[in-house]
């Protein structure tokens with residue numbers, strides 16, 4: 062398989078075509094962004110850490126029967142994935158209050174959410190990724206009803222698998238964002254699962270071990286990502 066042109070340069074990853082129309086290469090750069098791209102920095106080792114972290118999680122999800130786009134690790138910062146037709150939608154599940162739900166609903170951080178709640182956002186940085194609902198998705202044709210159902214079902218299935226995985230490592234999965242796409246008519250989990258797109262707290266101290274360290278200028282961002290990885294068994298060294 063040969064790497065061809067860059068098709069898309071996102072905020073943290075670059076997407077390359079390959080000579081197999083069904084496959085893409087995701088290149089995890091060292092770039093880190095927050096606030097819809099308004100805060101951007103380069104963090105050394107970040108691309109490698111997130112590439113290997115994501116590969117580990119995607120394989121755990123596959124083992125649990127969840128269809129993902131992950132094919133194989135190609136290099137320190139690259140993975141081969143299925144070429145999906147992405148929905149312009151972000152699916153968020155929350156187990157504990159943090160981030161935008163606190164601001165929107167005036168709830169303090171750190172409250173358990175029972176049952177865990179689900180939110181859709183439109184993937185559009187220029188609009189600040191606004192919250193949307195299922196009626197919007199239908200009316201504006203962003204996804205078909207059966208695909209929306211599947212995305213909800215898979216996003217909650219991911220919660221069951223990963224809450225348990227992180228808890229074994231002494232961490233709480235506070236919330237996370239997933240993106241899905243279609244591959245030969247099937248809804249498949251795409252993009253990435255890394256501490257860039259979720260919140261993880263130490264169970265005892267509630268120390269933040271995710272991208273909030275970058276958003277809030279707490280420092281030790283990549284060290285925290287590596288600590289999370291080590292606690293769940295990710296191997297960063299060859």
Ligand code: ADP
Pocket residue numbers: 069070071072073074075076085130142143144145146147240242251252253
């Ligand atoms: P952003 O788009 O938020 O800046 P990234 O820098 O992570 O994010 O860019 C990666 C892009 O690749 C995103 O737009 C994502 O939707 C897209 N993508 C992720 N996985 C796949 C896939 N398997 N097939 C097609 N596109 C994908």
Ligand code: UDP
Pocket residue numbers: 151153159160161162190236237238257258259260272
């Ligand atoms: N998230 C993400 N990309 C986005 C928006 C949110 O990965 O464009 C993740 C975020 O890291 C968190 C969860 O989705 O784990 C919920 O984010 P929230 O709505 O609280 O927004 P935030 O306050 O993080 O901007």
